[in-house]
Amino acid sequence: MNDQLIIFDTTLRDGEQSPGASMTRDEKVRIAKVLERMRVDVIEAGFPVASPGDFEAVKAVAEAVTESTVCGLARAVEKDIDRAAEAIKPAKRGRIHTFIATSPIHMQHKLRMTPEQVLERAVQMVRRARQYTDDVEFSAEDAVRSDIDFLCRVFEAAISAGARTINVPDTVGYSIPQVWGERIKTLIERVPNSDKAIWSTHCHNDLGLAVANSLAAVLNGARQVECTINGLGERAGNASLEEIVMAVRTRRDIFSCDTRLDTTQIVPASRLVSNITGFPVQPNKAIVGANAFAHESGIHQDGVIKMRETYEIMRAEDVGWAANRMVLGKHSGRNAFKTRLKELNIEFKTEQELNAAFERFKDLADKKHEIFDEDLQALVTEADLEQENEHFRLVSLKVCSQTGETPFANVTLAVSGTEKQAGAPGSGPVDAAFKAIDSVAGSQGQLLLYSVNNITSGTDSQGEVTVRLERGGRIVNGHGADTDIVIASAKAYLNALNKLIAPAERTHPQVGQPI
Ligand SMILES: CC(=O)SCCNC(=O)CCNC(=O)[C@H](O)C(C)(C)COP(=O)(O)OP(=O)(O)OC[C@H]1O[C@@H](n2cnc3c(N)ncnc32)[C@H](O)[C@@H]1OP(=O)(O)O
Ligand SMILES: CC(C)C(=O)C(=O)O
Ligand SMILES: [Mg+2]
Known part of the structure; x- marks a missing residue:
């Protein structure tokens, strides 16, 4: 029987570190439920010490999820570990994931610690985490640029201190597959107690190699892969869950392991993450892109009609x-x-x-x-x-747009149930609609992003609009869909405004402040 490859999804933690992708507690719970349905083994739900909002989000996921392990991230710092332990307490299966950097550049310039201090801290914090749970993961941040001898010492000590999972991250997306595979193999061979832990990999996509590097790690003994839906994540993102899972499943002849995943949940999960974050999926994205199973050219269509496998290595319905x-x-x-x-x-x-x-x-x-x-x-x-707290609701919108004329919008909003109207000109119909809404709502929010995507093809398709607003350091995403893109835009704008005035539960992971 093939080994199990553990899928550790970090969409809600590293994925959320993608600028603009921060999620509310309820959004995290919705995504976590889909991940659980997909049979993801471990869900990293957030970084509890980062903010009260993220603590609550991890706790809510721990309460809502029963089948997957729920994990909270912690620096190698006592208060982080204690906070993570508190957040995952309600979980049926809870994991604390603690990390510290081991590369010379990070130790010297960021942590300002000597290698011996780092090693000692890693051991202390793994031990502290073990007081709360048997399921402790340790990561050596920037393992890719760490000295291999030192890395072996740190991992050996972390395993002796009680870490059950040892994660080897390419934090900055610097490696290439052959080198990364070799590194994993060397670590497993050289760390004396390596058989006491599951070896894991966590790759970033700065050179577009996150999935390739993760698969190289799997071929060399890693049995946990850390990844995200749609490859969401810090900078260029993390390794994409769907690509890893389908590569391992499709090439069973190459990989001596497989996942437990119900892959038919992949597309719904991808759409949900895209909807919530407002990050559209590019049409040619493997597995989940709109064109991933579409055939346009005659020779391909002819082949597929005669025998699907001529041009399809996976079945669309399987994902x-x-x-x-x-x-x-x-x-x-x-x-x-x-x-x-x-x-x-x-x-x-x-x-x-x-x-x-x-x-x-x-x-x-x-x-x-x-x-x-x-x-x-x-x-x-x-x-x-609509179920979210709706202070402002769109009652009606009329926009006049004509060649050579300045567009003008008239809007009626229900503001806490009372109807209010306003009109405004704009440089285009969407601009006029937003200005008319502003004159009723007095939002003072700054528009950071406006994007329209057609949900399906054809001119009768619904337009799906994402609007990102900022006010006083608080950033929110709003969404709206309609066959009329001006109405979809107004709905998205109002959704963002409703979130701006809602209590600050959303967190910005990079500054750790409620926003
Ligand atoms: C590779 C990764 O993805 S790591 C995860 C990155 N994610 C995040 O940073 C999101 C959440 N972060 C936050 O909310 C905040 O940074 C917090 C709450 C963790 C810390 O906030 P602050 O106390 O204000 O510290 P700040 O962010 O300015 O600096 C980080 C501090 O942690 C230290 N640190 C960083 N990593 C670690 C670690 N793994 N173990 C111990 N200390 C660490 C830094 O050396 C620095 O310490 P210093 O203030 O003594 O110089
Ligand atoms: C916290 C660690 C695992 C991380 O995200 C990284 O090194 O990229
Ligand atoms: Mg990372």
Whole structure:
């Protein structure tokens, strides 16, 4: 039987370190539930000492998830370990992940510690973490630029102190596959008690090699891979979960291990992370990009019609793309709607929520011929957004835009239930709509990002808009979808404004302040 490859997902921690990708507690719980359904082994839910908001988020994930291990990150610092322990306490299976840098440049210039001090601190903090849980992971940050002899000493000491997982990170994405594989092999061979721990790898994508390096590590004995949905993460991102999992599964002839994952959850997870963070998935992204299983050229189409395997090494439905993607329209009934949602693993808590979603589906089907899975996902995200504390709600929007004329928008908003109206000109229809909203809401938020993506192809597609606003150091993302992109933009803007005025539960991981 093949070894198990443990999948450690860090979308909610390292993924969140991606500038602009910070998530609220509830968003983290929603993603964690999908990861759990996917049978991800370990979910790193955050960095509890970073802020009260992140502490609460890790705790909420620990309460909500029962099947996966829930992990909190901690520096090799007592208060970090204690805080992480407190946050993961409700978890059925909880892990503390503590780390300290071992490279000369990090030890000398960042930590201002000698190698002996670093080694001693690592041991002390692994021991401290073990007082709270048997499941302790230790990482040597910047292992890629660390001296191999020193690294061996630190890892041996960490295992003796009780670390069950030893993680070897390429923190700065500097390695290349052959070298990274060799490094893992050398460490496993040279660390005397290496058989007492699971060896793990954590690769960044600065040279676009995070997945290749992770796979090289697996081929050389690593049995845990740290990765994120859509490759989200610090700078150029982390190794992408979907690519690693599908590479190992598709090339069983090469890898002597496999994961426990239900890969059909991959596409729903990818869409959810993209929706929540506002980071679109590029169409040609492996596995989860819109074109990943699309064939345009005649010779390929001919081959696929004759025998799918001529041009497809994986089945689209195995990663969560629907086999038949064009089923619903305005003549579809509640049963078909419900069945398709079930296939997409979208659940409603109450019959009332389902009915509301069905109504929105019918409204959309009136505007758009075919309703694709992506439309359904957006529809459900919209419902979630509506459930969030809505101080401002869009009642109506009228925009006049004509060649040679200045666009003008009239908006009616319900502000805590009371309707208010305003009109404003703008440089374009979206600008006019935002200005009209501003004159009712008086937002004073600064627009950091505005992006529109079509959810599916065709001019009748829904536009999905992400708006990022900043006010007083607080950054929020708003989302909206509609077949009319000006209305989608207004919805996204209002969603961001509602979040700006909500209590500060969102955290900025890099400054550790509630924002
Ligand atoms: C490679 C990675 O991804 S590491 C994780 C990166 N993620 C984050 O940093 C997000 C969360 N971070 C935060 O919220 C904050 O940085 C906090 C709460 C952890 C610390 O905040 P502050 O106390 O204000 O410290 P600040 O961020 O300015 O500097 C980091 C301090 O931690 C020290 N430090 C960094 N890593 C470690 C470590 N692994 N173990 C022990 N100390 C460490 C630094 O040397 C520095 O110490 P100094 O203040 O004595 O010089
Ligand atoms: C905390 C560690 C594992 C990390 O994220 C890195 O080194 O990149
Ligand atoms: Mg990292």
